[in-house]
Amino acid sequence: MRKTVFILTLSVAAFCSHAQYISEGGRFSVDNIRGCAPFIIKITATDLVLGANCTPCNMDYLGNNTTQQNLLQFTYTNPGTYRLSVNYPNSGPDFINVTVDPNVQPLFEVYTCSGSQVSLKITDQTYDQYFVDFGDNSPVLPIIKSNNQVAQYMYGSTTPVTIKVNGKKNNAANNCSTKNINFTPVATLPLPKITQLTALDASTLKLDFVQPVNVQYKLEMATNTQSFVQLQSLYGVATATTTNLNLDNNYYSFRLSSYDPCTFQNNYSQVIYSHKLIVTPQSGQNKLDWQTNTSGVANVNINRNKVLYNNKTGSTVSFLDPDVTCNTDYCYQLESNYSWGGKSVSLEKCGKAFSSAVPTTITNATSVVESDGVKISWIQPSSITAANYSILKAVGTGTFNFYDNSLVTNYKDNVFTVGADQCYKINYVDNCDNRSLNTNPICPVQLQGELSDENKVTLTWNAYSGWNLGVKSYQILKYDQSGSLIATIDRGTNLSFTETDTDLQNQIVFYKIVAKPNELGILQSESNQIQLIKPVNLYFPTAFTPDRKGPSANETFKVQGQFIKKLELSIFDRWGAVVFYTEKGEAWDGFQNGQPMPISTYVWVANITDESGKTYQRSGTVVLMRK
Numbered sequence: 135m136r137k138t139v140f141i142l143t144l145s146v147a148a149f150c151s152h153a154q155y156i157s158e159g160g161r162f163s164v165d166n167i168r169g170c171a172p173f174i175i176k177i178t179a180t181d182l183v184l185g186a187n188c189t190p191c192n193m194d195y196l197g198n199n200t201t202q203q204n205l206l207q208f209t210y211t212n213p214g215t216y217r218l219s220v221n222y223p224n225s226g227p228d229f230i231n232v233t234v235d236p237n238v239q240p241l242f243e244v245y246t247c248s249g250s251q252v253s254l255k256i257t258d259q260t261y262d263q264y265f266v267d268f269g270d271n272s273p274v275l276p277i278i279k280s281n282n283q284v285a286q287y288m289y290g291s292t293t294p295v296t297i298k299v300n301g302k303k304n305n306a307a308n309n310c311s312t313k314n315i316n317f318t319p320v321a322t323l324p325l326p327k328i329t330q331l332t333a334l335d336a337s338t339l340k341l342d343f344v345q346p347v348n349v350q351y352k353l354e355m356a357t358n359t360q361s362f363v364q365l366q367s368l369y370g371v372a373t374a375t376t377t378n379l380n381l382d383n384n385y386y387s388f389r390l391s392s393y394d395p396c397t398f399q400n401n402y403s404q405v406i407y408s409h410k411l412i413v414t415p416q417s418g419q420n421k422l423d424w425q426t427n428t429s430g431v432a433n434v435n436i437n438r439n440k441v442l443y444n445n446k447t448g449s450t451v452s453f454l455d456p457d458v459t460c461n462t463d464y465c466y467q468l469e470s471n472y473s474w475g476g477k478s479v480s481l482e483k484c485g486k487a488f489s490s491a492v493p494t495t496i497t498n499a500t501s502v503v504e505s506d507g508v509k510i511s512w513i514q515p516s517s518i519t520a521a522n523y524s525i526l527k528a529v530g531t532g533t534f535n536f537y538d539n540s541l542v543t544n545y546k547d548n549v550f551t552v553g554a555d556q557c558y559k560i561n562y563v564d565n566c567d568n569r570s571l572n573t574n575p576i577c578p579v580q581l582q583g584e585l586s587d588e589n590k591v592t593l594t595w596n597a598y599s600g601w602n603l604g605v606k607s608y609q610i611l612k613y614d615q616s617g618s619l620i621a622t623i624d625r626g627t628n629l630s631f632t633e634t635d636t637d638l639q640n641q642i643v644f645y646k647i648v649a650k651p652n653e654l655g656i657l658q659s660e661s662n663q664i665q666l667i668k669p670v671n672l673y674f675p676t677a678f679t680p681d682r683k684g685p686s687a688n689e690t691f692k693v694q695g696q697f698i699k700k701l702e703l704s705i706f707d708r709w710g711a712v713v714f715y716t717e718k719g720e721a722w723d724g725f726q727n728g729q730p731m732p733i734s735t736y737v738w739v740a741n742i743t744d745e746s747g748k749t750y751q752r753s754g755t756v757v758l759m760r761k
Contacts, residue, residue, distance in 0.1 A: 154178055159228035161186040162220050167230060169307035170237040173210040180206075180220060186228075192221040195232075210234040233306075239313040240264060240301045242283075243369060246348045247396035250292055250319035254299075256283035261301025261310065269295030269317070286396055289319040317348055326351055326390035326403035333481035336381050339408055341374045341388055349392050352400060356387040358425075367393070381481050385410040385426045404430060409468050409480035417490040422453040422466055424480065435469040448473075458487035460566035489566040493518050496560055496570065497602035498653065501578040503552065503662040508578050511544040511657065512560055520562040526572065530555050534572070552580055552662045557599070576600035579608075579661035581647050589668040589696065591633040595647045598659050603652040613644040613663075615745075641668045641697035641745040670695040670744045677757040680724025691756050692721035693740045700743040705736050705756075724758055733760055 192201035240258035391400035431448030647661035701719035
């Protein structure tokens, strides 16, 4: 194929061969007076004037009075301006100025065009002239320094080449370094491939892409549904960052084009879209909404707190997350995966979950009356964590008022007083700062008891309140003085009991009521424990006939009764003399020292200690009679 060169700026005259450079005195000449370090200069003649012979001459190339005889070639290694002198033996010195420039490789860019063409742009401004070798043995192309140092060239094949560019100053040797760029001609420009669009912050998006060597891209962006506008040209990079955006209120579309500077045509990539993500906490859930264009999106990954949480179809633009804990921060980020391989990553948005749901009311609470107060325990509704509990209390017919707090599912009221009508209610605040409703009144069982003259026991108690399904039955627990259980009496749902069987074995007895719930898994409720001490109830005759004629019950006088532990009996005659004494509770047979006592009225005094340790003194009179 024929090769074509397009040259935009060119001066033929500038590239003509240079003549020798003559010294100021016209006595010697050099091949060049300027070049890039290292710069080799040669003295080409020393006898340009008749009689100017170097027999010998002293050369000072650096202008520092360091001379060498008949040295016709010298290498300058450092950039600078030097005054070269040749000192003739008869006519003295002659001079010429030499300039040594820094050796700079000229910067240039190579842009791939379709049709095996290349567009070359020299960006360097160091030199006055540049020389382009397109690497296929075609003639070197000279370019004069300007503001438009551009050339285009068509290759005959797609064989890789090395393009070389060097530069030189005017009136200088062409010895400066060459810059090389490898280049492969192509028949058709490749389509750009976007790999990822990432939101870095609320105003910045970063686009990652694959950019072939020597291909120029154009980046375009659209806001929401508006038209695309060009942002910048891209060359030799794989990322582009766009700032001053507003991701909280907009979404953005991006596309790349591979630009052909030879034909001014663009080949466009697929379009990738950012997200306008909004996270809205709602009661018991977080709601995600996002605005974007879903064209080409195969699926959307939803990340929560940096971990993949869910995956939705590409057309999805909202999501409800019900698996949240109140007062906990959750951060979400979207990843839209495109069917053509690209990925768009949204800005991470966060929200604190909350719940306004009223927590479940406590339905079962149990009270146990103890000697120093009442202990209330309750069952916390499952799956709900309480932050703290509030205890309300009412006395008599008064209203329920706040009484105290508890952090656990039980509470001890040390100022509970048996005999006063006292009830409680409980509510709690959950971890979402929501307060439950109050429980139904929790009214401890309070037991009362009394004794009849015949030592019969009557017990009464109030109904227990505090359980959702109520009381199944009440039991009376009876204990002796040592604390041993001596009887369990089931009373159903009755609230009173009279013990008809006289218990002559236990003067001191204790009673307690136990309420049994209808619902399984609930602790029983216990009343206060009461103590009843039965009196001794003495029995004695007012007269007796100790004549040994019977009946035997009338033959002796004896003081007796229930629950007597010790009895001392003294009997006195009318003059106050003791006629009988016993400390064993024995009977008096009407005799003293074996002699029958006369018929008369006698006074008796009994000192008694009962089973409870209590002491009594009782007295009376008895008539001794004989038949």
